Amino acid sequence: MSGVRAQQKEKTRRQLIDAALSQLSAQRSFSSLSLREVAKEAGLAPTSFYRHFTDMDELGLTLVDEAGLTLRQLMRQARQRIAKGGSVIQISVETFMEFIESNGNIFRLLLRERSGTSAAFRAAVSREIRYFTLELCDYLQQANKLDADIAYLQANAAVTIVFSAGSDALDIDEKSELKQLATSTIQQLRFIARGAADLSSRRKAGKV
Amino acid sequence: MSGVRAQQKEKTRRQLIDAALSQLSAQRSFSSLSLREVAKEAGLAPTSFYRHFTDMDELGLTLVDEAGLTLRQLMRQARQRIAKGGSVIQISVETFMEFIESNGNIFRLLLRERSGTSAAFRAAVSREIRYFTLELCDYLQQANKLDADIAYLQANAAVTIVFSAGSDALDIDEKSELKQLATSTIQQLRFIARGAADLSSRRKAGKV
DNA sequence: TAATACAGTGTACACGTGTACGCTTATTTA
DNA sequence: TAAATAAGCGTACACGTGTACACTGTATTA
Known part of the structure; x- marks a missing residue:
């Protein structure tokens, strides 16, 4: 019940969030971010994104x-x-x-x-x-x-x-x-x- | 010098502007409009867009x-x-x-x-x-x-x-x-x- | 009238997109 | 220990994108 798995999941979820935040800038709005870009920045395969969010x-x-x-x-x-x-x-x-x-x-x-x-x-x-x-x-x-x-x-x-x-x-x-x-x-x-x-x-x- | 041609050009230019304006809405921002969409709405081939604007x-x-x-x-x-x-x-x-x-x-x-x-x-x-x-x-x-x-x-x-x-x-x-x-x-x-x-x-x- | 300029067309290409699907691998559960 | 679960991966696909390029037809110019 320690939840090694859940813990890891939470961690990569954070990575996705931070990846998105880090790509925002004066020149880059959230709506211009693609799922693939965010996943890549987080070090994930594009399709893994769906394990954490249904959607951008x-x-x-x-x-x-x-x-x-x-x-x-x-x-x-x-x-x-x-x-x-x-x-x-x-x-x-x-x-x-x-x-x-x-x-x-x-x-x-x-x-x-x-x-x-x-x-x-x-x-x-x-x-x-x-x-x-x-x-x-x-x-x-x-x-x-x-x-x-x-x-x-x-x-x-x-x-x-x-x-x-x-x-x-x-x-x-x-x-x-x-x-x-x-x-x-x-x-x-x-x-x-x-x-x-x-x-x-x-x-x-x-x-x- | 009457400018039948220039007149026509101005007209389609307006069509492009109006096409863009007409596609804007609560759900649609200008930055989400594509050159192709605007050209299509104006009744133009995508590449004709460039005769009027270099860019979106x-x-x-x-x-x-x-x-x-x-x-x-x-x-x-x-x-x-x-x-x-x-x-x-x-x-x-x-x-x-x-x-x-x-x-x-x-x-x-x-x-x-x-x-x-x-x-x-x-x-x-x-x-x-x-x-x-x-x-x-x-x-x-x-x-x-x-x-x-x-x-x-x-x-x-x-x-x-x-x-x-x-x-x-x-x-x-x-x-x-x-x-x-x-x-x-x-x-x-x-x-x-x-x-x-x-x-x-x-x-x-x-x-x- | 002949030559030129130029608005508009259609084809073609490379690229990035979201996401469906089947697989692997490691944790969790029974 | 065996079975089940689920995070993450890789491949593959259809689609929309900007724009390069060669073209046509007509108004303008010489």
């Missing part, structure tokens, strides 16, 4: 799950930093930018499949982003004492802005430009925060 | 240009409506949503190629979006008397939010959900506008 799509959805996991790690990391003090918005953006820098291909995967041709992929990505947004929403709600609906609008807008900035960051290598992008993003997030706080206070004053 | 990429870039044109038409349409009075933000969002409804595939093209694998495509799309943003920036600057930098931040954030909403709209058919999406988007744009106006007034009061 199934592999792809697994990758999206991985990406969601990484995204949640990011959240945790940001929260740790925030707990140590400092501007919430600034630290969040900095953390996100670092994430992009070291996980560019995973982030690209999310960006691309979000508007891709597979409904299943789109749903999976939007689910991951929704989790991400909801966590932020919770945070805003209790940290800033906002109503649920306002907090959600702010969280949703903030995530949109940050993801868009991340997307732009992928096409920049100049350090100073990245710095500039971060600064602009921070300012935009402040706009949103201000607007949300403003609506909240007007609502509490009974004007809305 | 060249066709694709032409499509992006078309999309940019459509986008600018949208702008003009929105401005006309705004001139007739009403909430600027609301009218803009409504106009944009109508655009999505009748130009879904063109909008999808922009969304997809923005994060696609071709640097040329990404550059072309980001150029079109930049034009769009700059027009809005000009408008905000003179309508709201904002400084150039603040106006640009607002325009950029607004375009990001609206495009993201458009992307979400593509996966919704329920009428009431679309309405809800539009309402949320409008509120988010108001957040941004408020934040920008706020920074502007604080700056003018000499506090920043």
Whole structure:
């Protein structure tokens, strides 16, 4: 019952996943990857692929799950930093930018499949982003004492802005430009925060 | 010099462009289109394609240009409506949503190629979006008397939010959900506008 | 009118694709 | 220990791809 076999199987499954991830790049999208290429990179015969996934799509959805996991790690990391003090918005953006820098291909995967041709992929990505947004929403709600609906609008807008900035960051290598992008993003997030706080206070004053 | 020949050539060129556009859908991205498919749809032999474009990429870039044109038409349409009075933000969002409804595939093209694998495509799309943003920036600057930098931040954030909403709209058919999406988007744009106006007034009061 | 340019055709090729099928080999089960 | 199970392999096939090449027929030019 030790499961030498199951263990080996899990290992080659990982090899397939890693092979796929390693082939992703600015020039290579998941949908352009072929089953044969991935199998080859993993050191497997093409037909062995089927022992682990029925489809490239199934592999792809697994990758999206991985990406969601990484995204949640990011959240945790940001929260740790925030707990140590400092501007919430600034630290969040900095953390996100670092994430992009070291996980560019995973982030690209999310960006691309979000508007891709597979409904299943789109749903999976939007689910991951929704989790991400909801966590932020919770945070805003209790940290800033906002109503649920306002907090959600702010969280949703903030995530949109940050993801868009991340997307732009992928096409920049100049350090100073990245710095500039971060600064602009921070300012935009402040706009949103201000607007949300403003609506909240007007609502509490009974004007809305 | 009438150019019967040149005229005919232009016509089949258009047929190729239209053929490509007509094959785009939620399930079909430009990059998944083959030269042969497009030629066939246009009623041409595969090899005749080369008389008009060196590449599928060249066709694709032409499509992006078309999309940019459509986008600018949208702008003009929105401005006309705004001139007739009403909430600027609301009218803009409504106009944009109508655009999505009748130009879904063109909008999808922009969304997809923005994060696609071709640097040329990404550059072309980001150029079109930049034009769009700059027009809005000009408008905000003179309508709201904002400084150039603040106006640009607002325009950029607004375009990001609206495009993201458009992307979400593509996966919704329920009428009431679309309405809800539009309402949320409008509120988010108001957040941004408020934040920008706020920074502007604080700056003018000499506090920043 | 004769020569030229050129849009469009059809054939042909090499290549990469997904996957069906039967086999081997080592672990697991009985 | 014998039988069953299952991961991984190799072969083979049909299919769609981009594009090279030689061609035809007609508008344009000289």
